[in-house]
Amino acid sequence: MTPSAGNSSVRVLLVEDDLRVARVNRDLLERDPEVHVVGSAATCAQGDALAQALQPDLILLDVHLPDGSGLGLLRHWRGQGRTTDVALITAADDEASVRLALAHGAFDYLIKPFTGLRLAEVVARHRARRLSAAGGVPRLDQASLDRLLGVTPATTSTLPRGIDPHTLERVALALAEADGAVSAEEIGERVGLSRVTAWRYLEHLVREGQAQLDHQYGQAGRPAKLYRHTGPSASTAP
Template sequence: MNPPAQSRVRVLLVEDDLRVARVNRDLLERDPDVHVVGSAATCAQGDALAQALQPDLILLDVHLPDGSGLGLLRHWRTQGRTTDVALITAADDEASVRLALAHGAFDYLIKPFTGARLNDLLARHRARRLGAAAGRARLDQGRLDRLLGVGHPAPVPLPRGIDPHTLERVAGALHATPVPVTAEEVGELVGLSRVTAWRYLEHLVRSGQAVLEHQYGHAGRPVKLYRVAGPGEAHQSE
């Protein structure tokens, strides 16, 4: 089964150091659902490729031969381009970071960065797209905070056998579903077996991100249903 469209990410790299661009491409494409569709070494090339390729995500350097990536980001926002743009740069001064965020960068990575931090960037980008794809005209504060990445604790090491990319897909499917769902239904949404989806859902319950409910009134064992945990809800377990 093909992965959901929100899991597939088309990336444009704007980086003048060809060696760094190659390393970043290799890191990104370790994820089979990520494809680097273009690479630019200047602001002019980056602008042209952004228009021609319409990528989902742009990874942008600050110091480029013909100008500043921050200026290019400002140009895109002025033109109404809302593509997710993350700065990946050696520019570590506070002024550059503040300016990037003021111009609508959704993330900022200072070189050198870890593969885990890059994976976190991709997971946040996917979560933002999943929230947009849900098509809700109005958001409550909890959903908006999840979309913005606000209020989440620092990530902790995952248990053995829990893949962060798969976990992000399962959590995203749960957030996008307005009613409690079974492990089988989540598995169908993200292309996993029922047992694998159940294992990830149980991890979300143990970590306080999801709530397990039992639906009674049917013959045999009660049906297990999962939903996103609301603010202040206690962990629920077997």
């Protein structure tokens, strides 16, 4: 099953032999109401079977499993032509494991322990890659390819102080996926930021012409500030 470009729902398969860690990761992921953990496997064999049966959008894969290596399972999937986004989540912190994972097509690599925010970043990058890959365009320019690969352009070094390029990408993506104008508080809840931090990033997008500011009148006190993506809504993308 291939998710549509306008569908921000993410179906996740966990392959993790530590049941406590799997439960914690599930709880962290499902803080986002549009992320659904559709299966959990404790071995390579179970992970392979569930990947075939469930066709998840995103697989979070441990390296050290009772019946083999997650790296071998990843290599097996790529050999079969399976292009599902796979992120390694593991205590394996040696450079050789990281290089093998990337060589076999892992799009991200998290070393335990990690923060909930870093795990949310995996989902955000998956969504961004999915949107970049959608649309049926036969050829890619370099900017589009960089977005698909998750490469941060060198021009981000000119961002104002206090504006992180990865956080900016997540805020811009959340705004593009929103149905109409939204508040800084709503974007903050979606991305995992405080209202003030989300507001700062949204104001930067307004200054760059990537968002527009609307005011909601008719209520007591100051008018509410609402932000709208200036391009086509992600929910209406072809």
